[in-house]
Amino acid sequence: MDEFVSDLLIRMLDKGTQVRDRFEISHQLDMAGAERSYASTDEYLHFRGRSVAKGIGPLMDIIFEELSAPCFDPTQFSSVRAQFDHAVLRSMESTSSMASDQLQRMIYSPDHPNYQFLGSTVRLAYSDTSVDDLVDRHEHVSRSPAFVLVLVGSIDESAVLSALEKGIARFADSGGGDPITVPIERQSTRFSSRTRLYSMRDKQNLDVAAGFPLPILRSDAEFVPAYVASYILGGNFSSRLMQQVRDERGLTYGIRSGLSGVTVGHGGHFQVAVTLSQQSLLEGLGVTRKVVADYFAEGATTAEVEQKKATIRGSYSARLSTTLSLAAAIRQGVELGYGPHYPDTYRDEISRVAVSDINEAIATYFRDVPMAVSVAGTIDETTAAALLREE
Amino acid sequence: MSKSPSRRKRKSSKEVASEDPPIGTELARVFDFVGDADGIEEYRLKSNGLQVLYMRQGIAPVATTMITYRVGSRNESAGLTGATHFLEHLMFKGTERFNRRRGTSIFEVLQSVGAQVNATTWLDRTNYYEMMESEHLSLALDIESDRMRNALLNEEDVESERTVILNEFDRGENESQRRLFHLLWSTAFIAHPYRHPTIGWRSDIESVTAADLRNFYDTYYWPNNATLSIIGGVERVEALEQVADRFGPISSSPLNIPDVTTREPLQSGERRFELNMSGEVGSVVMGYHTPGGRHGDADALGVLSMILSGGKTSRFYRALTDTGLAAYAHASSMTLRDSGLFILIASPADGIDNASIESALDRELDRVIQEGVEQGELSLAKKQVRTQTLFGRDSSYAIAAQLNEAIATGDWRLYAGQLDRVEALSKEDIDRVARTYLAKDARSVGYLNPVRQGT
Structure with missing residues (x-):
């Protein structure tokens, strides 16, 4: 504690x-x-x-x-x-917080x-x-x-x-003290169940958080390929999830995927977060599962990889235009062990990632990994039963 | 009788250029140079009346383009609430040149060059922006000029986006604070369209048609109802040439842009409301009518809100938060085109009820009305406003965003003169606006009552 x-x-x-x-x-x-x-x-x-x-x-x-x-x-x-x-x-009144927190209880042990x-x-x-x-x-x-x-x-x-x-x-x-030592912990997986519901009153809109642990450290060579892989799936408005679940089918206002909680000291997890109205819950969750499964099965295309690399590089430059954001990026580079020039080298790091690196990361860390699914909101019995049947 | 200044004067020494910037004779044939203030230059496209604001800012090769349409939920009538916001969504469905079916969706094209892209809708305006490396300026201008008059707005897109917006609506309904604020505005305003939420009422979102939205678009989306701001690491001549190239061929509106003529009747008598909703924490909200953002009292109300709740030295922090009565207590003055609200919100700490919080807020308001503010408080609040304003202008996007709100209020120069105007305020100004606008018999008070039923 x-x-x-x-x-x-x-x-x-x-x-x-x-x-x-x-x-x-x-x-x-x-x-x-x-x-x-x-x-x-x-x-x-x-x-x-x-x-x-x-x-x-x-x-x-x-x-x-x-x-x-x-x-x-x-x-x-x-x-x-x-x-x-x-x-x-x-x-505790926020469905997105409760869905996400519950997911993290499903995939980590309490000492993580x-x-x-x-x-x-x-x-x-x-x-x-x-x-x-x-x-x-x-x-x-x-x-x-x-x-x-x-x-x-x-x-x-x-x-x-x-x-x-x-x-x-x-x-x-x-008089100084011991240097900070961070125990390296790559994985702490404990799937207690595949789907779990967090019932809340007066919350007709539901939030879903789904994901699985990712045994990669921020300093590992596989981190950047895994990051770009998750970005292609759900990193921005033109990602697969936004295009197919929101833009084409109109099932959600917001859906995204990304890596969370990964540091130089311990692994984190991959997460998809989606907000769904009552009437779209089952369909939205089903389509989301399919888009995720298809992507992990097929891997990323060369065009997607090149486009998203340009997006990440360009948006990183744009974000660093304030003193506060530049200071934070430099500090992060030092903490990661890359030194104060990290804001310059980060874009190169992204550029160097090849489509083969990304698809290798997908094959190693994402493909066929079971997802824990956490749903928070007001859930009636019929819907709850249907959700649990889908496990 | 309180003295109530009318429109504030412009300062000729600082806000108006003594000579035109060097844009060359070619561009001078296309643009009128209107003036400048605080580093912002104003131009107007002669062919169609598009207002263009330009500022060279920063050392990074990053720029922000922001186009502000002077249309918001204020312009919506019954049955069409939410139309402005719905249209904002549809604008990303693109045009014949930029759309998903061709693989050239607006998000795809702009995000593939690393641009940060989005749009927002509010009471008085709708804005679309791109923050990107400066070399991509022409792409952003190409898209914004194309969708100004060539948006697809087809029925298929309206239907798929309708469910997206309904989900956005439902998401908001989960949030007790958001519902509390909607109730505040619809209680405080009975005539003016500020009374309905920007996202609209659910039944209107469900029933609006593609034809309705096309009509709305054809009424408001014209260059003479828009301001294009270009801020950042881009040369003036280059920027203006591209604006002329992209926006110059668009005609101005065939009809006058309709104005909103409804004025809110004076409120006589306190209005109260309650919202009971499952949850753990309560809130008290109060709204007092204020003049529009161009009125001479708007800055004094902003400083008053800072004295009441700006940081740990503020009155609310000392009286409510530091004493353990409230988890937080906040005051803000909404700067809008028409008469708006001075809003207080506080949330009681565990074991404290809403009524006690209302009493505590009232004690502080009575004190400021009866005793006025202290000179030291005013000096500190001015410093706070100055610091926050400067912090809020630390990037091309941040400057464009502040300009956006000033444009929505009715005059971008409100941005430029703000610090000087605040500096000129006296204790008497603050005391007067407190006495004038914080009248209990013209306020609305709401309680959020948490219904604790467990999970």
Whole structure:
């Protein structure tokens, strides 16, 4: 349940430090023309900030202060926990979240980082987390020497260096710690059933998430071919699924496929997500299954591969036109071990993939793999029986 | 009596160019240069009245084209609600040159060069955009100019897209917050078409015909009812030459574009509604009538919303969120072409009921009406607006998107002068709009009551 502690930890970082309270910090950020936020994954704690050019010094000061000396005020902790509880309750009203979460319970074991616990379990875990848990986690995280900082934009180097020097000094007393080691876990498959229904009231529109585990790491040579393979199937409006299920047959507003949860430390899964009205559920699911099965049986064509490679390269360039997205792409490259020039090399990496690589990936990782199917929404008995018969 | 400024003045020093940009005599024969502001240049195609906005932006070879049609759900009548949105979907079914049957669907052609492509429909406008590497500008313009007057709109496509849109509708009906907002607008407005949802009522989506949509298209999709924005790493002359080449041959509309003349009658008396829906969390929503986005009070209302709910120093955060009463509380002023709404929404924390949240919101509103705002709050809110506006203009797409909303409101120059206008606001301006528009007897209040039945 470490992830719950990390979730609460990052939400406490902007709630005041041992030096200043949350209001003073917020006021200073606003006056500096800056903002920042924190996030966590099972491998990293991320922060991202942006500011007008003159605000970079104050922004970095605040981030380092919050990272090194959060106050963990018990009253604020109760408030954060209550807000988190509210967010969990809201997500439990979403058919797409519930379908996707259930799928991840079907294909991962509970000790896998991608496993999604039931909302009730999550709420209980948050309520059981204490301030002491956060203090312990913070002490562990702040001792880590692994630290990547990416800055993009009109940068005042002296302001940055000064803030950096002060910021690093805040961590000096910790004496460093063990490097982050991520246990490599390629596969954690446990199909408890092939089709599972998550019944919700007042949700006449249904969401379906279907998929299977993918024993590939982000750093494996097979990752990019597998990624392009899933993109051809359902990566955008001109993909096979959108063309055949939405455009030709009008069965859904949205359908997509992709790889999810794959990192350098562990494998993830392939997933198809589709939204369907009551009257289209069975037909929509049937057509989706057929499009997926046909594609995995036939493989991709040369024309499809070339077209989607151009799409991925071009859209990557377009996406990197903001400072924030460029900084995130550089950081990702460093985390993956490809270095800071990753935004330049990524397009080459896509270009080098051949149709044979993609079809080999399909044959190895996608073809004839049984899919777990998760359906969430208001489901009547007849439909439920029909869905379960289709297994 | 409150002082209520009329239309805001244009600033000649900053917003209007002292000399025309160098476009050469050939292009000058085709375009009128209208003016410029904040780096945006405005041109008008002489042949058909198409408004063109151009801005050289960024160092990356990336550009965004966005065409904004001045038609939204505001232009729909009873029985045809959702027509604007339906038409937006059909525009992707293409033309004789660009369609799926020929293997040249709009998505396929544009996405194969890496363009990010989509469209949106809202109350006052419909926009279509492409963000791509600059070298593909001509392709985007070719498609947008072709579908401006040559959309297929055939019956077969209407039928297949009808079920897609009904699924989109059903999906929205799952969401309690979306239904709550639809109820707010249909309660606050009894005459003006803002009262119906942009996606339309289900029965209208089910019954609209290809002929209805063709008529709608033939009424509104003309160059003189559109603005083409080209923002990014593309040269002015190159961009304008391509615009002239693609859009120049299209004629202007044979008839005047119909205007919307319905005005919402003054509301006298609070209106209340409730939505009971299975779920776990409640919400309170309030809507207060405001003037249109071109009115002189629009910016002051925006700053007031920032003082109420912009970040941790805001009044709502301190009084509702930080105290554990609410999970969140938010205020926003809708900037629209016609009179819109100042909206508050808050969701109670576990163990708190909607009525307590309404009381807490009322306390804060009463305080701001009776005591006004503090000078320090105003200064901070101005900074926040400035920062958020600048952050919101950090890419060619983001700039085009902000322009799109200003165009929808009725004047793209609202984009250009915004920061100066906000800077000029005084405490008295904010106090006045709070007193003028936040009147309880002209508001609508709604509760989302969660019906907790388990799963």
